[in-house]
Amino acid sequence: MKTMINVALPKGRLGEKVYAMFEKAGYECPSIKEVNRKLIFENEEAGVRYFWVKPSDVAIYVERGAADIGVAGKDILLEYAPDVYELLDLNLGKCRMAVAAKKDFRDNTENTLRVATKFTSIAKDYYSKMGRDIDIIKLNGSIEIAPILGLSDVIVDIVETGKTLLENDLEPKETIVPISARLIANKASFKFKMEQIENIKNGLKAQVKTDD
Amino acid sequence: MFSASLLKNEEKAVFALRSLYQKYGYTPFKMSKFEEYDLYVRNKDFLVSDSVITFTGMNGKLLALKPDVTLSIVKNTKDIPDTVQKVYYNENVYRVSKSTQDFKEIMQTGLECIGNIDDYNIFEVIMLAAKSLEAISDSFVLDLSHIGIVSAVIDSIGCDRETGKALLNCIGEKNQSGIEKICSEKHVSPEGCQKLVALVGTYGKIGRVLPALEEICDTAETKSALAQLASICALLCASGLEDKINIDFSIATDMRYYNGVVFQGFVENVPTGVLSGGQYDNLMKKMGRKSGAIGFAVYLDTLERLGLTDKKYDVDTVLLYDENSPWADISKAVSELTGAGRSVMAQKSIPESIRYRQLLKLNGKGVEILENND
Numbered sequence: 106m107k108t109m110i111n112v113a114l115p116k117g118r119l120g121e122k123v124y125a126m127f128e129k130a131g132y133e134c135p136s137i138k139e140v141n142r143k144l145i146f147e148n149e150e151a152g153v154r155y156f157w158v159k160p161s162d163v164a165i166y167v168e169r170g171a172a173d174i175g176v177a178g179k180d181i182l183l184e185y186a187p188d189v190y191e192l193l194d195l196n197l198g199k200c201r202m203a204v205a206a207k208k209d210f211r212d213n214t215e216n217t218l219r220v221a222t223k224f225t226s227i228a229k230d231y232y233s234k235m236g237r238d239i240d241i242i243k244l245n246g247s248i249e250i251a252p253i254l255g256l257s258d259v260i261v262d263i264v265e266t267g268k269t270l271l272e273n274d275l276e277p278k279e280t281i282v283p284i285s286a287r288l289i290a291n292k293a294s295f296k297f298k299m300e301q302i303e304n305i306k307n308g309l310k311a312q313v314k315t316d317d
Numbered sequence: 318m319f320s321a322s323l324l325k326n327e328e329k330a331v332f333a334l335r336s337l338y339q340k341y342g343y344t345p346f347k348m349s350k351f352e353e354y355d356l357y358v359r360n361k362d363f364l365v366s367d368s369v370i371t372f373t374g375m376n377g378k379l380l381a382l383k384p385d386v387t388l389s390i391v392k393n394t395k396d397i398p399d400t401v402q403k404v405y406y407n408e409n410v411y412r413v414s415k416s417t418q419d420f421k422e423i424m425q426t427g428l429e430c431i432g433n434i435d436d437y438n439i440f441e442v443i444m445l446a447a448k449s450l451e452a453i454s455d456s457f458v459l460d461l462s463h464i465g466i467v468s469a470v471i472d473s474i475g476c477d478r479e480t481g482k483a484l485l486n487c488i489g490e491k492n493q494s495g496i497e498k499i500c501s502e503k504h505v506s507p508e509g510c511q512k513l514v515a516l517v518g519t520y521g522k523i524g525r526v527l528p529a530l531e532e533i534c535d536t537a538e539t540k541s542a543l544a545q546l547a548s549i550c551a552l553l554c555a556s557g558l559e560d561k562i563n564i565d566f567s568i569a570t571d572m573r574y575y576n577g578v579v580f581q582g583f584v585e586n587v588p589t590g591v592l593s594g595g596q597y598d599n600l601m602k603k604m605g606r607k608s609g610a611i612g613f614a615v616y617l618d619t620l621e622r623l624g625l626t627d628k629k630y631d632v633d634t635v636l637l638y639d640e641n642s643p644w645a646d647i648s649k650a651v652s653e654l655t656g657a658g659r660s661v662m663a664q665k666s667i668p669e670s671i672r673y674r675q676l677l678k679l680n681g682k683g684v685e686i687l688e689n690n691d
Contacts, residue, residue: 292590
């Protein structure tokens with residue numbers, strides 16, 4: 106029996122783009138395009154089994170070995186630091202992790218800086234490197250309203266075009282790190298399915314578009 | 318009568334590993350459950366997690382439940398010229414689990430070889446690490462790396478400590494794009510960057526990787542480390558382990574304590590490494606010892622779900638009796654059934670969520686069959 110590679114794909118637009126790359130690399134699975142509520146799709150001949158999972162859960166599936174490989178955003182990898190291999194930058198889903206605040210915001214270093222974010226580890230790490238005393242306010246969504254309502258001084262969040270910030274009278278102040286989708290692999294799976302995983306990686310690498 | 322099928326994976330492993338280590342002259346090392354907290358404060362960086370369970374002992378000293386075994390063993394050894402102490406252990410350690418963020422008791426077994434260690438000792442420990450994995454599963458891989466090669470390649474590009482740490486993390490993640498990004502930001506020479514990327518991309522079987530490493534290892538330090546790695550690999554190949562060993566530099570990410578050969582073991586269907594170890598002369602030096610040391614630990618808790626199959630039945634027979642059943646009759650029926658090699662659960666009513674092969678009832682005349690599920 107052919108060794109199957111379990112692939113965790115992030116649900117949504119990014120996942121669809123990523124699947125198209127897998128398909129082009131020779132790992133097609135036609136049933137994935139059928140409109141239904143199924144979450145697992147398999148093509149035994151190609152030796153792949155795809156799962157659609159919540160983008161922030163991809164790294165967990167891979168770290169715990171339920172998926173051999175997966176595609177996760179660098180933001181998730183930095184925030185949760187899963188013990189996985191990061192095999193390839195797919196140069197897709199590009200955005201940046203940034204500090205944003207009201208347009209007229211001036212950092213008063215006399216006070217503790219109040220930071221609202223979903224990405225507490227990234228924010229803590231960024232400000233600890235600067236030696237800045239901060240108060241973290243963990244939010245799960247609508248981060249942009251925190252500075253408007255006076256809940257926080259700044260926010261740390263993903264910025265794609267900056268449109269949402271602009272509409273809420275905010276602007277990006279500092280870029281913390283550029284973000285893009287990465288091909289990740291479970292470390293133990295990599296040892297036993299090395300050839301298949303490398304073939305997939307090379308098939309995807311050939312399609313990665315560079316910036317220049 | 319004792320049946321090995323009753324044992325859990327980790328229990329079977331303990332028996333097999335104990336016998337393996339004794340066969341090669343390693344003696345058991347039994348230590349106290351507690352250790353002075355001060356030992357961990359002084360060597361905090363060596364611990365997997367910072368958190369330690371502490372309490373005050375009867376004499377007022379702050380004690381800790383052991384989060385690590387190696388430190389206690391090193392503490393209890395002496396520098397004796399031209400001798401090597403070989404010990405093995407099977408102990409519980411208490412660490413914070415990454416997933417629950419709370420303390421967890423972990424059963425760990427392993428061995429330490431301490432003293433004037435030579436390449437034979439290093440080979441023997443690595444060979445025993447491979448044999449330990451073999452005792453757990455037929456399908457295993459032991460990854461080998463050499464800190465000397467990794468650190469010399471990083472040193473050769475002349476970067477600061479922070480950059481070196483970031484590069485080391487990328488090596489641990491096999492993250493070539495990350496290395497390229499750091500090198501470009503820190504203005505590392507294209508040759509230096511290429512060497513690091515080549516190091517990350519050079520992994521796999523000994524026969525293929527060693528020749529490729531000769532191109533990367535072009536300084537005196539890397540050449541000498543490679544020569545040691547090659548001589549140990551030759552011994553491992555001669556022991557028939559060639560197919561099971563990979564060279565992979567992604568496992569060498571801690572340079573503070575480890576200095577020479579480091580290794581990590583994996584068995585199929587366990588998502589994390591089940592064994593890790595290496596040469597830790599730097600730790601010995603930090604603890605005031607002149608000699609060297611090498612050892613490894615097997616994380617038995619990771620084996621819990623290995624090859625787990627759902628049992629069809631919890632018990633062969635449920636034997637029902639009532640308040641009128643004489644105790645002697647129940648005892649006789651149970652004894653006859655267990656004597657015939659069946660497991661029996663005597664109950665007054667059928668317990669919930671118990672799956673049984675056969676349901677029997679004791680009545681005035683004897684045993685009546687109520688249900689047969691086979």
